[in-house]
Amino acid sequence: MRLIPVALALFWGLNWPAVKIILAIVPPFTLRLLGLGSGALLLFLLARAKRLDLLPPRASWPGIVVGGFLAVAVFNLAVAWAQLSTSTSRAAVLTFTMPMMSAVLAWIVLGERLDRRRALALLLGAGGVSILAWPVLRAVFGEHDLAAAKGLVFPLVAAFGWAAGTVYLKGWPVAGHRIVVTAWQLVVGAACALMGVLVSGEPFPVEGWSARVVAALSFHIVLGTAVAYWLWFVLSERVSATVATLTTLMVPVVGVLGAMALVGDRPAPLDWWGFGLVLAGAALIVLNLDAPTERRQA
Numbered sequence: 001m002r003l004i005p006v007a008l009a010l011f012w013g014l015n016w017p018a019v020k021i022i023l024a025i026v027p028p029f030t031l032r033l034l035g036l037g038s039g040a041l042l043l044f045l046l047a048r049a050k051r052l053d054l055l056p057p058r059a060s061w062p063g064i065v066v067g068g069f070l071a072v073a074v075f076n077l078a079v080a081w082a083q084l085s086t087s088t089s090r091a092a093v094l095t096f097t098m099p100m101m102s103a104v105l106a107w108i109v110l111g112e113r114l115d116r117r118r119a120l121a122l123l124l125g126a127g128g129v130s131i132l133a134w135p136v137l138r139a140v141f142g143e144h145d146l147a148a149a150k151g152l153v154f155p156l157v158a159a160f161g162w163a164a165g166t167v168y169l170k171g172w173p174v175a176g177h178r179i180v181v182t183a184w185q186l187v188v189g190a191a192c193a194l195m196g197v198l199v200s201g202e203p204f205p206v207e208g209w210s211a212r213v214v215a216a217l218s219f220h221i222v223l224g225t226a227v228a229y230w231l232w233f234v235l236s237e238r239v240s241a242t243v244a245t246l247t248t249l250m251v252p253v254v255g256v257l258g259a260m261a262l263v264g265d266r267p268a269p270l271d272w273w274g275f276g277l278v279l280a281g282a283a284l285i286v287l288n289l290d291a292p293t294e295r296r297q298a
Contacts, residue, residue, distance in 0.1 A: 004235045005247035005282070008228055013092075013254020015224030017262035019080065020088045021216040025208035028080035029196035034217065036076065036190035039225030043183035056176030056184065063174035064181060068188025071165025072229070076189055077196065078158035086136060086151025089265040092255035093132040093274075094155035095162075100126055102163035102245035110171050112242050121284040125249045128277030131270060132252070163245065169233070170241040178237065182230045249282035 022031055047054055056064065082091040103122055106112040114122065139148035174181050196202075236244045253275050259265035267275075 004231050005250065008231055008235070008248060009250035009254045009282075011223045011228040011231075012248070012251045014258045014262075015220055015228070016083075016088050016092045016255035017258040018216040018220045018224060020083050020259070020263050021213060022220060023080065023083055025205045025213060026217075027200075027202040027205075028077065028084065029193050029200055030202050030204060031080055032073075032076050032193035033190055033197055035220050035225050036072065036186045036193060038221040039229065040183045040186035040190060042222065042226040043179050043186065043230065047177070047179045047183060050179070052177050052180055054180060054183075056174070056180055060174045060176050060181065063169060063172055064184045065188055067165050067169045067174065068185035069165075069192065070161045070168065072185050072189030073192035074161030075158045075165070077193065078154045078161060082151060082154035082158060085154055086148065087265055088259040088263055089256040089267060089271075090133065090136050090151060091155050092252040092259070093129055094136065094152065095158045096125075096249060096252040096278075097129055097133075097156060098159035098163045099242075099245040099249055100129075101159055102166055103242045105163055105167040106170070106241040109167055110241060112240050114242065117284055118242060118246065121246050121249070121281040124277045124281030124284070125246065128249075128274040128279075128281065129252070131274035131277065132256070132267075134270070135268070166236055166245060167241045170236060170244075173237065178234050179230060182233050185233075186225065186229060247282060249278050253278055 019031070026034070044054060079091065079095060082095065085091075086094075100122060103112075103114060103118075107114070136148055136152050139145040140152050232244075235247065239247075256265065256267055256271070256275070260267065
């Protein structure tokens with residue numbers, strides 16, 4: 001199970017620059033319709049190959065719809081708009097205030113306690129994210145840059161959607177095979193994106209499909225969406241909501257490094273301190289995934 005956070009860090013981390021590349025020619029609602037819809041189709045094909053029942057139990061549908069809307073639709077659409085509003089690096093970092101939001105929601109809703117190790121991981125991660133987010137915060141609050149405000153609001157909305165969806169699914173688990181449930185949650189996200197396409201009237205791009213864009217879209221669909229979401233829901237089912245979200249602290253570091261290599265983002269010297277704190281916090285959790293979860297006593 002310890003390999004799942006590593007795989008998620010690579011798949012979701014590199015998905016950030018991949019999405020940035022795709023957004024150069026594909027508008028946001030259309031991108032999410034393509035990515036989530038195709039990811040769902042791949043998982044349905046895998047489920048059929050494994051001879052799984054493609055329809056989960058009737059009692060699972062409320063959880064599928066709520067989880068799919070919050071953790072898939074809200075998160076993915078807000079992330080796309082975030083990348084159109086600020087740099088890939090900053091969007092990735094600000095979105096990963098999610099573990100902090102999730103820890104608070106899990107404490108309030110599920111009664112999950114933070115032991116010393118997890119509290120320290122949360123503190124280190126918050127410190128690292130704060131350092132990495134400082135340029136955006138300074139532009140918004142110090143220079144009153146309204147354009148930069150969008151680059152702050154959209155990642156925070158994405159973070160809250162993901163955190164709320166994760167806590168909801170942990171508190172009210174969805175019955176059914178993980179591959180099938182994940183596929184249907186991606187369908188919910190794709191349906192929301194389709195409504196966005198129809199309302200906004202986004203045109204489907206017919207030009208600009210270079211090998212670079214096709215490769216980025218292929219990675220986004222297969223690894224960044226289908227495989228990554230499946231692994232995420234498996235991890236979320238086996239450990240507490242707080243621990244699951246804290247393991248994702250490695251993702252923004254990979255995202256920023258990927259953005260440096262693939263889309264030309266260049267972190268400032270202070271950012272490396274932020275990377276170090278985030279990785280330290282993630283390591284505390286990943287190396288102790290089997291520790292039991294404490295809950296408040298009624």
